[in-house]
Amino acid sequence: MTTTDTFYKPDSLVSENIDAYLQMHQHKTMLRFITCGSVDDGKSTLIGRLLYDSKMIFEDQLAALKADSERVGTQGQDIDFALLVDGLAAEREQGITIDVAYRFFATEKRKFIVADTPGHEQYTRNMVTGASTADLAVILIDARKGILTQTRRHSHLVHLLGIRNIVLAVNKMDLVDYDEATFNRIVSEYRAFADSIGIEAFTAIPISGFKGDNITSQSENTGWFTGSPLLPYLETVEVEEDRDQNGPFRMPVQWVNRPNLDFRGFAGLIAGGTVKPGDPVRVLPSGKTSTIARIVSLEGDREEAVAGESVTLTLADEIDCSRGQVIVAAQSPLEVADQFEAKLVWMDEAELVAGRAYWLKIGTQTVSATAQAPKYEINVNTQEHLAAKTLDLNAIGVTNITTDREIPFSSYVENRDLGGFILIDKITHQTVAAGMIHFALRRAQNIHWQATDLGREHHASMKHQKPAVLWLTGLSGSGKSTIANMVEKQLARMNRHTFLLDGDNVRHGLNKDLGFTEADRVENIRRIGEVAKLMTDAGLIVITAFISPFRSERDMVRSIMQPGEFIEVFVDTPLEVAEQRDVKGLYAKARAGELKNFTGIDSPYEHPEAPELRIDTTEITAEEAAAMIVSRLIP
Known part of the structure; x- marks a missing residue:
């Protein structure tokens, strides 16, 4: 704000007493609230009206607003209030809200921060962001359309995130001739839905954000409504004391x-x-x-x-x-555990992969965590618990979470800061889910690490070697198994104690229950990683030959090993070369559609970004490759 800025039609505020104005507002209570609902319910228009009526628009903003309104057309009214909030060019062009828009305004009684959240289903994740810090939610419903699926989804999320003050704003009453019966029907239907998801109370107000009915004062058009208009209600509502x-x-x-x-x-x-x-x-x-x-x-x-x-x-x-x-x-400590039941709101285009390691951020701590396959997914319309193997965009489900170390926590119901978390993809660094902890799993309290007298150092010294994991990764047909076998024979001639884990061999026993879906591939590598870790604890040099197509899982295995013990070897063979070899005939089956989820054909392979060794099998022989690996391990 500069000293030349003035507000539109100020009552007592001019540029020279802005400091006095700010001092007047300094000690007022603050209300954070969101507006949410389905597409075109009028959220941005309502916020624009609140800003306008509370005289929080600068004169230059008002002039620009009028110019934009003339350009887009406003149904015979001078100002399109939605343009005050729809700040992105894409939003103005499409007439929708994409991002979360935060706006500040104040009245003589209270200060406000309002978040205008998107109504489109694909932007539900942005709505969760806006709701995470809100004290109150204004859920808008278009009086012509009634309660929609997105209305139910947003209401469920609002309740899930712990917002207890809810205003049901039945908007666009002017388009239904301010019909009382329409309002009562919508309120009755919403009450039945609210009861089904545990919303104990809400305040219903008939409004028109465009015309200004029941926004700042009682409207003559709704003489049958005796409740408080929206802004006076927001000024006086008693937000539940923290x-x-x-x-x-x-x-x-x-x-x-x-x-x-x-x-x-x-x-x-x-x-x-x-x-x-x-x-x-x-x-x-x-x-x-x-x-x-x-x-x-x-x-x-x-x-x-x-x-x-x-x-x-x-x-x-x-x-x-x-x-x-x-x-x-000291007398009331938090629980500490590494396994929880939690509710997840999935916010990413890519679905949840059970067993994949994600970053979990809770409070000020970030740890590695995995989620199991969901216990169930929640139907936002009926609250029915649905069987689910994964969660996709906007899905809400309950699952078990395991972290790589014990963390202090609270249930979300007791403390939002210490019971709420986010999951972050380790590769893309995108936030993929918001989570709310229910409770620690009992088994997390009953399982304790048993100390032993002989540790990994003793086992390694008995074998006169340093444990290591040689992790060969690459496409099917790249030559991993051949090279791994030669590496083991060369190490055996050097009297080294080794063990070879091959992708096909372990699927005959340890992993015989797993298929080749993305989730099964993740679990396959998780199990192999744990076995390899146990073998290094025994002092062995472990050689593995697995496609292991996903960076996340290779990084997960690296993370559980001792520093320097995990040596990633990228057997780099172009797809066309691997396909020409096709010793097992797998590529031919995959091309014919007889073999699903085959890496390189209809399932991706993520190349290592910084492997310890890269071997191009089009330039050197398998014997030379094995010698390179051995010399890297034993200089």
């Missing part, structure tokens, strides 16, 4: 603040409860205990801090604490 302030203290550590040798503090946003100097605390997952020495903020030391505030805590004792760990009340 239940996390009333619970036990929790703060995920975001940053270890060490400006000098005399100060070591732990900075973060308090996710639950209150904290005071002298309070006993516990650091999870380590379980170390101490007491709060100081609470430091920008304003100086504090005597108390509560949920929603960002502070730096110092502890009375020098204990290990780092980013991602959680400081909690």
Whole structure:
């Protein structure tokens, strides 16, 4: 904002007293809310109307808005309010919302941040983003169309994300002649649906965002409606006091603040409860205990801090604490586990692959995690639990999640910050799902690591060698098995202790229950990786020959090995060369459609990006390739 900017038709605000205006608004309560619903329900128009009527439009914005409105046409009205929010060129051209648009406005009673979320089904993931921080949801319904599938989906997501204040705004009442019976029918149908998914209460308001009915004041066109107009309701609604302030203290550590040798503090946003100097605390997952020495903020030391505030805590004792760990009340610690049941909202074009490793971000911690095949998928229209092997875009399902280490957590119902998470694809770095933890699995509490007296170092020293995994990957017919066999024979002549795991051989026993779908291929490699790890613990040099087509799974195996023990060997053979060899006749069957999900034909192969060794079998022989691998392992 510059000193030359002025608001449209200000009552008391002019450029020279903007500072006074800002000071007046500084201590008002804040309400974050979203507008959601199906396509063309009028979400952007409603927000534009709220901005206009609350006088939060600059004069230059108003002039540009009028010009844009004349260009696109506005049904006989001077201003198309939706253009205030539809900021992307693609949105203006198509007349739809694609991205989440956040807008700030304020009245004399309250400040607001509103998120205009997309209505199209393919942008449901953006709606989840907007809802994740909201205190209230305005669910719009076109009075002409009634309740649609996307209305039900958004309502389900709103409830799922823990939003308890819901406004049912039946919009475009002007297009049904402000008919009371139409409004009552829609409200009755929505009430039946809301009851079925657990929404206990909502407030229904008949509105017209375009005409302004029941937006800021009572409309004469709906004399039969005696409730509050929308903006007065938003100004006065009592947002449920953050239940996390009333619970036990929790703060995920975001940053270890060490400006000098005399100060070591732990900075973060308090996710639950209150904290005071002298309070006993516990650091999870380590379980170390101490007491709060100081609470430091920008304003100086504090005597108390509560949920929603960002502070730096110092502890009375020098204990290990780092980013991602959680400081909690000593007498009320969080649960710590590595297996959970969770609800997932799938947000990616590529479907969930059971067993694939994803990054799981919860609080300030990021860990590797895998999801099992869903227990069931939820039909958003009927709430029926459907059998499902995977989840695709916008699907909602329940599954078990396993992390690679124990993490402190809360159920989402108890604490959104410590019970909500996102899954991130390790290759594309796209957010693929939003998740809500239900509870830890009982088996996670009953299984403990049994320490043994003889470890991997002892086993390796007995064999006078360093354990390793030589992971040969490449297309079928590239020569992996031939090279692997020669590598093992050369190592045997050097008195090395080895074991060869071949892709075809393990499918006769360990993995005989697996097919060749993407999910089965992922599980195939996961099992082989775990077996290879056990063999390195025994001190062996493990040689594997697997197509292993996906980078995610090869990276997963690398991650569970000791640093430097995983040697990826890319047997690089062009598809046409591998197909010419076709010793087993598999390519011919795949080309004829007799063999589905065959790598290189109708299933992808993701080349290694940085293998330890790359072998071009069109340039060297199998014997030379084996010698290269052995020399890499034993210089």
